[in-house]
Amino acid sequence: SALHGVGPATARTLSAYGLDSVGRIAAAPPATLQRILGAKTGRVVHERARGIDPTPVVPNAAARSTGAEHRFAHDELDPARRRRALLSLADDLGARLRGSGQVARALTLTVRYADRSTTTRTRRLDGPTAHGPALTEAAYALHAALGLQRARVRSVALRAEDLCRAELAARQLSFDPSDDKAHRIEAAVDRARARFGADAVHPAATLHRGTPRAQP
Template sequence: MTGGAGAGADAFGGRRTASAPGVLYVRFHAGAEMYDRLLGLLHEITPVVQALPPDAALADVRGALRYFGRDAAGLAALVRVRALARYGADCTIGVGANPLLARLAVYDGGLPDGPQGRPPGAVRTAPEDLGAIPAAALPGVGPATARQLAPYGLDTVGRIAATPLGTLQRILGAAAGRRVHDQARGIDPAPVTPNAPARAMAGDRRFGRDELDPVRHRRALLSLTHELGARLRAEGQVARSLTLTVRYADRSTTTRTRMLPEPTGHTVALTDTAYRLYASLGLQRARVRGVSLRAEGLTAAGLAARQLTFDPGDDKARRIEAAADRARARFGPGAVRPATLPGTAA
């Protein structure tokens, strides 16, 4: 997307959304292990940075424009150059007058990476006309909400913006209807809230193509829970919660978090929680581009209480897990893998 969202830009000739662009939405194209270092690049520009794990962040750069002598798009280009030069990681950065418009600037219609699709990284300013963007691109419109709107022909941002508030509230409810109504007009009063990423450990899996098969989705989750479990145990840590992020073909995402029954690094418990999170989304035949898991609320394993159990199966699973950890430590991380994962000998 190109074009400017100049001072006081108004997408539909009505209410003015904001002043000059000053918010960046940054999506890093790198592994989760690089996230904290890439986030540090934004802190070099402005202290007003909101981490959005596992691969994105918001930054309000309005206070840094005069210091650097650049506009917001210029600062976005600077962040991208530094990410490439220091870490070899590209990023896509949206520039807008508020967090919503900055997010919409990076919407690409689900085009694939590569020379015939979208560029793998770029700086994009918010479009002046949001009308043709699909409704699912709005942060407040997930797959379930999009299905509610579709029977009424409300499949684009422009059509939603032209719909009376009362009609949307009858379809979606009072609060959700007003939120979607405002978002379709480019209105987002929420500020960028500075925070620090919670002490966490993350991993992600990206499919080579848009994947519809739930079995492959679950295999990716199984691979991630085995990876996270092994890393947690190797570092002597346990997690208190697990966050699942699913990225769809249209570049929208859904994120869900669930507390673990007890702080743990036990792979079986992580896998069970990950599967429950996935089932709660009700994706059915969704076109999924990638999944990521984030183990959060990390603490030292020695400080965490463990519920005793008389289940011999659980005790056996933990002994097998410990033996597998010893094998990985001696022969490498690929020495022991779940039999259901690709590349494992039958």
């Protein structure tokens, strides 16, 4: 799963054939991987395992994604604490996106468990956004859909995906005055952070004793 382009399903398929490490994939005959994964995917996975990537390098290209992770001090069983961590991460991602003039079209949640296994899920957003509440809502939905209940979680990470310049993205207009108010408050928070530092303002729900903080 450390290979770019290898998701959970592909990783499980490879592991079922004993190809459970990058080294074993690199040593496997290309024809074997193509038979297991299909011609195109098998070829790409074999090349990536051997350090071959023909993708052109574009100097100073804009980032396509950005992420942040929180590692808990101990394996976390409390869903409320995990939600507070997600709130902090989403708030951090939104601020970074707005600061760089970008918006995200998708959000990915990665949960790492006590046994070091991981679960990754991606959700397309309703529209390109860098709005903290929208990112938080998507993060909560991804977390709830996993149905973790009493899972022992070691860390959670959020990644804003499929980024584009904010001025190139259309924003869905809303007639809800609370939505406009939320955006105005967010702009005020951004100004306060720009003047007094990133730690000047945080969502109230994260100001709980022992609150997790984002680790970029």
